[in-house]
Amino acid sequence: MNMNSIQSIILKRLFSGLLTLWIVTVIIFAAIELLPGDIATEKLGQAATPESLAAFREKFDLNRPVVERYISWLGGAVTGDFGISLSNQRPISELIGQRTANTFFLAGYAASIAVPIAVISGMMAALYNGSVFDRVLSGTTLAAISFPEFFIAYILILVFSVGLGWFPSLANVDVDTSLGERLYKTFLPAMTLTLIVLAYMMRMTRAAILNLLALPYIEMAHLKGIKRWRVIAVHALPNALAPIINVIALNLAYLIVGVVLVEVVFVYPGLGQVLVDAVSNRDVTVVQAACLIFAATYILLNLLADILSIIANPRLLHPR
């Protein structure tokens, strides 16, 4: 074992992540390609003239062989150019650019609330394992994930918007909205997402730490007269990081990929709305682009989690 081994492990992970991503691009492209029916006929309808069909094919580049089209699509996607929307003929990147940023903003907002709360409350639950605090925390977070997200969203709207009037029920932001205003307007959707992902992360933190508490080195820390809180935070947490990082990554991915319903409820101009519209309009190129962004997010976050877990292992980080 030497320092190169951790680098080679990370390089291998990177490579396999990129390979997965590439396979996903092939699947997304092929799936759309394999849909029954001709895109031109689908879009223009049965009554279209042969001339207009030919013009449509020419415009959307449908005459070239599949492989060639895949390569130019992939090349474009890598540089952020996803082609042209079938419905309104505008470049997709222009259509979804700001919305993608919005979705990532909301996810980041929710994560920055959810992750610290989850890890700290998970540690507290482990510290007071079996106490009333532990049980109430476990119970409420479990209840929160048991409800569908739109239900939680409506409850929050009912209480904080309609009832108390503290926050707006519509998260209608645009490019000119200031950061403060943006945070205020998107507070309820961010809270909805937080409530949904909190439970998994908190319960995993609690379980990962509790798992360690019976180990000799934790007992040793107690026998050295270390304060309980320090035992949990300093002795247990660093050794419980790998599973916690993984569940956080999964939930972050969910925050980006799974927000469709929440965005629709709060009329938030994110990717979810675009995706819903594109599916109902059969705008396949937009669906393609959105799928690719979601898949890439998922893979990259998990890749990041893998690499962080490797680094969190002292045996790999400090070889003999």
Next chain:
Amino acid sequence: MSDTLLDMKNVMIEGRSDRQWKPIIKGVDLSLKRGEILGLIGESGAGKSTLGLAAMGYTKGGCRISGGSINFDGIELAGASNEALRQLRGKRIAYVAQSAASAFNPAFKLINQFGEAPVQHGVLSKAQAQSDAIELYRKIRLPNPETIGFRYPHQVSGGQLQRAMTAMAMACRPDLIIFDEPTTALDVTTQIEVLAAIRDIVREYNTAAIYITHDLAVVAQMADHIKVLLRGEEVEQAPAREMLSNPQEDYTKSLWAVREFRRAPRPPRDVNETPLLVVENVSAAYGPVKVLNDVSVTIKRGSTVAIVGESGSGKSTLARVIMGLLPPSKGGIVYDGTALEGVGSKRKRGLKRHIQMIHQMADTALNPKQRIKDIIGRPLDFFIGLKGAAKDARIRELLTLIELDPDEFMHRYPSELSGGQKQRICIARALAAEPTFIICDEVTSALDQLVAEGILRLLDRLQRELDLTYMFITHDIATVRSIADEVVVMQHGVIVEQGTNDDIFTPPHAPYTELLLSSVPEMDPDWLSNLLAERAEESAQASLT
């Protein structure tokens, strides 16, 4: 300031199992003066560790101190608040655990773990703790004391870790240290260094200690007084020399007698018989790490060959190669004149049946979700093809053979058995295949001496009755002496010496064998001091010439 540091009176400790409290320690008194070392011995389950931890006011999860008083230097620990106890622990009473490898936090450097207690208790600053650590590392004779603390636990060997843990316990210069089997997990050669280091440092700082162990010879070197425990009760206590030369109670005498087991002599065999198993020039490696280098062993039918060596010498790897679990990179195995495939799964079932293995940890070698009859029944079905009533009858036979009552044990789960009983089940499972050759990999090292002796007697009887051949892997020299026909001494993956039992144990020895033999603790309380003096003299002479 009174002379008595620790005074435990009528201490009772209970553990919770099956929803009720059951007594573990049933009213034991223990008294310790400043600077005195008390040896606490007994079998596992005797309550040694429980009593030792109680001296810190600590009980393991699911246990409680239910009665008696624990007076530490005028402070009553039984029923003291957690905060009061916390302030004593690490500062005035410290603990050294059995396995240093698992008692150090893998995520932090040794020196930071050393400094934690003094810094958190406000005794030393971080910088002071660091220089103190280096000082203590030097005193406890760790190599490279200036830099070793900046390593992580996994980067340091077991014997060094154990010394680093003793240094860590010393960090706040406590009045009392509890040593909980600190050398049990170490090789004999390493054990000596650790024992000497512990003894010297405890003397230097006049620290009182409770030294817990099941090894009488070890306790003889360390303790001023010895207390013998049995099932949570004191059997007797006496000054160490008195206890060793003149034990009063029958139980203590039986503990002392264990080391005298000798197996029954064997009838002589035909010298020209084909050897049962031949290991021919075997080399093997785990990836790039070479573990065995050109190892050759010949094992005669009906004999017991002992493979001896420290951990890492390649003993268990040799067993894995013979079993077909690790294909050799060079050489091969010949069984009864037939060359065996290197990969076990390619061997014919009929051939595999003949070679069986019994593992060190009976706990993990038995599937906890299977009943005993299923565990033993599986090889009967797989190798012999027995089903239904015939299988049940054979299971009963096998259980009787290993001296367990079939009616009582057939339907039990492994968790309902004691350590010795579990090892017997492992033996029965190996016997179910009707083997001729059995590899016993440290089968007694996890067991108490009395129980281990029972297992050795059983294996001996089975060998005579069933004409079995054993390969006995062990680091326990006493066991080797009592059961082996031939002895193979291994070090760093090569054979250092091999020969008959008498050859190996009669001088002159190969240097490594000599080191191994002389490192086995003896009951003589002066053994360690004499040995160290002898070795120092030898090395002084060697440096002169």
